[in-house]
Amino acid sequence: MYFRLDGNPLCSNKTLDHFCGPGGATVTNGSFTTNSSSCKPQACPPPYEYSVDCFCALPLLVAYRLKSPGFSDFTPYLDDFETYMTTGLQLSTDQLEYTFYWQAGPRLRMDLRFFPLYVNNTSNHTFNRSELLRITSMFTGWLIQDSDLFGPYELLGFDLLGPYKDEIGKDSKSGISTGALVGIVVGGIACAVTLSAIVTLLILRIKMRGYHTVSKRRQGEFCNMN
Template identity: 65%
Template structure:
């Protein structure tokens, strides 16, 4: 329910939803406090409430009991107080508490699998925890615009980039840091931002760390083609080269990850291809795509699915059955969610060359309208029959009374097409039996 105009307090009663997995209410107008009861949700994986106004309230300590949580994002929520102890959340991948008024020190222990820590633009004090040097999967550590003191250890970035392909960004601008310990030489894929700290004053040895004034995240579409360069000749209209350099007609799908558990997608491209193609029961070579980060952060993708390549005699197009199957997998949300990639949304399914394929599931037998008519007719008949039987039973019972006046017994009136009334008298009492299509009942009136 994110990106709406929902206002008011988050209902504490939501903890009664034991199967709730993804709770996304970011970019609304929520106020009040964060309900501690949410920590009772036994299967919650994502809690994302960015850009709301919780009126200076604190993060409940009970949130440290969310043992299955993968992502906690409370950015720009007007929160105060300390950060809870999150050491009891062993699988936490993503933590964003930036742009609040949180104070005291940074928790000394976080999940060893964490990829993103953003605590920037708060009022945090103390030193940078030494345990951050052992977080091998960390992609981005942002602690800028706080009041941190002490030294910065270069071991935070030295051991995270062994293969030289993954990016690591360390943002520490505008704190009170005084020294850097260890080797200050930066690999090409590491960015460290330290300007605005005392250690940058008249220290020429740290010029490469102190000169940068910001990190610009690219929003360009990034291609993920993989297997070399295809021949120069072009494919016919509506056909493209697959990864096997084979001209084929792709299915085009616009797709978005609503709450991914990382800041840098490049290390996970192969994992994503494996996840998506396994969910669709196709080969990884049948998928090519571009991706682009959007506000949120959300990850938008343009997916292209190609017919399977089995040599030069392979089909250049999908058959109708395969087009229907792939579309139904997306539109029916039959691809399982991934803990790392989170929930997805389908933006568009472009059939392209396959636009004349009937992708609506056909149903044989009696039409829906006929079924509805039969059911309603059967219900009407059953109710009418039960009403008549009830009337006959009551009439028989009343005839058993020998004192009933023969002169005044037995007037049957039809008041309209839906209501029937039967009048009898017994010892100066008028008994009105009223029957309609919905409910037979008795009304007794004194004469």
């Protein structure tokens, strides 16, 4: 895959011819879109999109930012980034498309689009729940290996379309939403702490009663001796 700068004044430099030819990534309003597909785009029912593998699929959208990349020009590193990202997520490079643009810092803002893997005409048009949770947990758990070239990243969030809205909020085994699961765990801990405190107070109270009984008995014995 290569980068397209067709019409850019930089293309007067003959050393950049391989970036200025047809195909590859396109420039749109300062944002750059990678695209290595040879397919003619076709209409898909929203929110499905025509993927690089030439079939309609529902992408997982990830807002992502490189906080301190080790370069000021991202153009030579397009393929390296695709390999880095898809290898870290154990995906194929055909499953990733993205746009990117620079922000103050400088930081490189990216909108990543991950598509289900196309195998044949029976391929799923969406990620199944286990794969969806695996990919999102790789981001939220910071499990993608750091890179000296691309530097640390920020996860800005997920844009969940269609059935992904329901799938991502469920626990993969019980179907309980993550928020509800957290609430149950926190409530359980609070109850355990409260119960422990009550038991401790009861034990202390019983011991104090025993102490007072022994004290009174000893005082009585002392008085009888006198």
